[in-house]
Amino acid sequence: MININLVILGCALVTFIPRLIPAIFVDRLNFGPKVEKFLNLIPYTALAALICPGVLTVDSQLWYIGLIGAVVAAGLSWKKVPLGAIVILTVVILVTVYSLIPMF
């Protein structure tokens, strides 16, 4: 039987160390304009990598559930709906989709 407490402590440690390293060193480094640009691009590329293909695993059996959610969120965002409303509406629409599935 796996020791879950060991898993929790081990994961906590290996997650905290990478978080701590920049906290200590960032102040002492002076980034040039090229590195600044690189760092400014990270939010875009990190979000792209987090969304795709992870969004397709929202439901481990039905990949299209995540795709529907992604399309809904993107559409609402395009129409400038506020962030909080996008999150709530996407969840509500997925609940609706789930309850419609048995009808097909």
Place this chain on the structure above:
Amino acid sequence: MLGYIPMGIGYAALALKAGFNPFQTVSFSILVYAGAGEIIGATMVANGATAIAIILTNFVVNLRYMVMNTAVFNKMEENSLLGNMLTAHLVTDETFALFSFEKESSMWFYVGLALSSWLSWILGAVIGVFVLDFLPVIVTNSFNISLYALFIAILVPAVKNNKRLGLLVVITAILNVILQFVVGNWSLILSTLIGALIGMYIVDDSFMEASND
């Protein structure tokens, strides 16, 4: 913090099913505080993986926080060694993304954002532990979309008016899918870094001012 309560409930559903007790479920969220890492960890426990395999996977998957914290502390004004060390634990995809695309760059703004996100994530797990028996599976499953909805809602307006940034996002997404077959869990951090390198050449510098609007 918006996506975190429903997502935290979704995580708690998964952890309890995997064999975590309620105390362990909440502790994991307090101490690790990494949505994807926790969900992968709980899934691996359920699938009978060894502790070492789970810890190694978490290390690889969460290595991106080193890159994200570098960006956060680089943007943050009036940061100090002590302040950085105290807030280091609080970086997540969400706080990093919201802070990056926000005009405000003061330390206190970040601390407020980061603390409320952390507490929301913990609160989500606590609520999950208590109410799970009453929630139908389709609702907890639907909660899993909330963080992705937030990511998409942050990204779409940011790339809407810049075709080259949009192209970079698509390239990085494809790269991540391909790299998963080659390097497995390393793909997330590798595609983020390689994508940003590609961006150095295909995106012109003007996006840095535009993204603050």
